[in-house]
Amino acid sequence: MYLAYRVLYFVDFVYMHDFIYFRRYFFWGISALLMLAGFRGSTAAPMPPPDSLAFYLARPALPDTMRVKYLILASFYQQSNDLAQARQYSEQALALARRIGFKPGTASALETLGNAHYYAGNYPQAQRLFLEALALNKRLHRQRGVGNSYLGLGNVAVMLYDRPKALQFFARAQQAFAAMSPPSANSQILTLNNIAGVYLEAKNPAKATQFYRRALALTSPDTEPRLTVAIRRGLAEQQLAAGNPDSAQTHLNQGLALAQKIGEQWEEAGLRALQSRLALRRGHPTGALAQARQALHLARQAGHAAEEEDALRAMAAALAALGRSEAYDTLKSYLTLHDTLLARDRADAIIAGQARFNDAEQQARIRSLEQQERLARQAKELAHLRYNQKLWALSALAALALAAGGSLLWLYRRRQRAREQSLRRQIAADLHDDVGSLLTQISLQSELLSQGVYGPEQQERYLAHMAEASRMAVRQMSDVVWGLSQPGHSPTLGNLLERMREHAFEVLEPTHLGINFQTAPELKTLALPASNQQTLFLIYKEALHNATKHAKGATEVLVRLQQLGQSLQLEVRDNGQPGASDASHPGTGGNGLGNMQARAANLGGRVAYEAAPGGFCVVANLPLG
Known part of the structure; x- marks a missing residue:
């Protein structure tokens, strides 16, 4: 009875932690593969295979731009074998790209070097490189590069245990990949899987399932096979936890068929361990034992410790259900391996926490x-x-x-x-x-x-x-x-409108408030003096701050900017429920409303506010001249 209790305890409670441990490194690791595919697709000449890169790099007549691209590819190829060599290739590519003024190559080299530092566990340095790459990609309007940079920043945030920031970065990566022409389906699928992984760590399986299904809807015959296998495994895991064995079996069958087709032993091992759990749930311990043994064999052939741990746990549970004496020895093997991986994970957590503290101090100085x-x-x-x-x-x-x-x-x-x-x-x-x-x-x-x-x-x-x-x-x-x-x-409103949209996204997204930004197209070319533009922007910021701070129960903020005769009218309205919003009382929230009225009055304008059944509204009217 004690042995059975120990088996069930680890199956029911520890499995989710170790499943997340595997997920984290699978999703983050496959990011480099998709970034490599995007970079190779952007080159003007065919890229050589890994064993030919040294020959191409040694050619004296090789154009500098192609040398940068080959160095970046060499770094990608080395990231799974020799991180020091990968970092050296990226640094050479970055130095050469900067020297010749090759900005796209500079951005790609920054991304690659950030990945090398990320895989080496140097998260603050990786974060700095991804931020630099993000700024350059935005200036160059490289949507894939923007998405890759946000993806890297999200991965760093996950390793620093900052889940809200990770979700924010992954959401921006998803938007960048969707804005590509044509949209990058593989990159979107990867980002959705990363988001699901974050929700798994947060013990929110319903949210994780939602993003798995969104990722599954984007799959096609051209999708990276390992991504499809991962989606099927994630959905099978969630369906099994939700008590839907038939749905879990469907996803498992499709995932196993694809894993066998592409010859990925460690992925097949993980799926067979999950198949063993499903068979045990259905009351078939003999079949569960056979699946667990096959999973253990595959995991050991692939040299994958996390999958070996899953297989040992599944085998111990099956043996215990059959009343076999080997269950005790199998459980001891599992506990030994589990304690080793858990100690390593805790050490990683301590290092990551220290890096986060040092990074915060460094960022404050910067x-x-x-x-x-x-x-x-x-x-x-x-x-x-x-x-x-x-x-x-x-x-x-x-x-x-x-x-x-x-x-x-x-x-x-x-x-x-x-x-x-x-x-x-x-x-x-x-x-x-x-x-x-x-x-x-x-x-x-x-x-x-x-x-x-x-x-x-x-x-x-x-x-x-x-x-x-x-x-x-x-x-x-x-x-x-x-x-x-x-x-x-820029005396026209074009740049100001772009700044206002960007600020609304930065302020409202962390609070889960939607933004409905309504402006007439002709406002982009409308001329407005510098002082009026500045006053408009500061009033707009104060109104958004008021909504995020006091609009309790609100789900959306409406921003409407329109020309009324010789004045410009700004309306910021939230849909907070009557009586639930602090902003329904004009005196609440400090001097925000008074500051807005004072700024408008300096230009001969005015600011009014009203608390209506539909929420709280701030309306500012400023003169055009």
């Missing part, structure tokens, strides 16, 4: 330096204004000497002083409203930490809060600088 750089740019802008003022003053004095135009000089200098004072006030107000509170929060938390009264866990939590506050301050600073500089180069 954000602080970026903030200082932006402040220096603003000071440089003020100096440039003074320099222009002096030049115009000299010109005006010359005109006065020639044509007695002293009045023109006086009017110009007065206008320049007014513009400079206005810019000073605007910068000071924006920095005080948007950044001052965050910096005060960081200062107070740093003082508390310096006193040394908190334990290690509390210190880590406060440091994480400080890092997040630093990132928010940098984003606010970036918005202020963007609002002052960008419209000067």
Whole structure:
């Protein structure tokens, strides 16, 4: 009885942990294969096989762009054999691509080098490389590269145990792959499988099944076979857990047929171990034992420890059901292997946690330096204004000497002083409203930490809060600088509308709020002064913040921008339920609504708000001139 209890305990409770352990490394590892397929499809000349790459790389007349591509391919081929060599190839490709100005090659080399550091467990460095690749791919409008970069960032977030961030990155990767022409089905399937894996780790099988089914709907004869096998295995696992053995058997049969066809022994081993569990559930211990033995044989041939563990566990359960004495020895073998893998997983978790802590500290320092750089740019802008003022003053004095135009000089200098004072006030107000509170929060938390009264866990939590506050301050600073500089180069609303859409996605997605962004096409070419654009954007940000903070029960935020005569009207409305929204009380939430009204009044506009049965609405009207 004790032996049977031990077997059932590990079958029912430990299996999910080990199944996730396998899933994590399967899904993350196959990412490189699809990235390789996409890169090979983008080359102008056929790519050589792995054993010919050394010959091609040694050719002295090889064009530099092709050398970059061959180096990247060599790195891909080495990532499963020699990570140090793979990293060396990627670094050579990156250095050469940067030297010759080959930007697509630079982006691909950054992705490959990020993968090499990721597989080596250097997650902070991998994260930095993926972020750099993402920025370059966006500038080059390379949708596949954007998707690959988000995929890499999601993988890093998973290893750092940041599931919300991982889901956010995977969702953006899915959007990028779907936006390709034609859409990349394999990459979308892989991303959906990764999302399902995250939900499995979060013990949410219903959500995992939902994304497995979405991935299955995208499969076709051209789908990467190992992806299809993984989908079938995941669905079979979920159907078995849900008490649907017939559906589980259907997915198992299809997965086994495909695994045997492509000759992947470790995948077949995992499926047969699951088949053993299903047979035992149906009351066929003899068949379960036969499937478990076959799974163990395949797993050992493939040298796959995780699948060997699954097979041993299934065999122990079958032997116990048959009352065989070998069950005890089989269970001991399973427990020994399980403890080894679990200890390794815990060691990986400790390393990942330490990397996350160090990375947060490093990112906080980087954000602080970026903030200082932006402040220096603003000071440089003020100096440039003074320099222009002096030049115009000299010109005006010359005109006065020639044509007695002293009045023109006086009017110009007065206008320049007014513009400079206005810019000073605007910068000071924006920095005080948007950044001052965050910096005060960081200062107070740093003082508390310096006193040394908190334990290690509390210190880590406060440091994480400080890092997040630093990132928010940098984003606010970036918005202020963007609002002052960008419209000067683009007097129309095109860039502003793009910025507003991007900000809505960043703010609303983490809170699971949908966005309904409605603008007329002609607004992209509508001219609006720089100050009006900046004020519009800051009011828009405050309204979105109000919705995310106070719109309880809301599922969507409507943003409507339209021209009404000689004014521009912005409407931000949430669908929170009556009485459930904090925003239904105008005084709730600090000075947000008052700040919006003050900003609009400075331009001769106005801001109104209303709490209606359909939710809370903020309406801003700003003049066009």
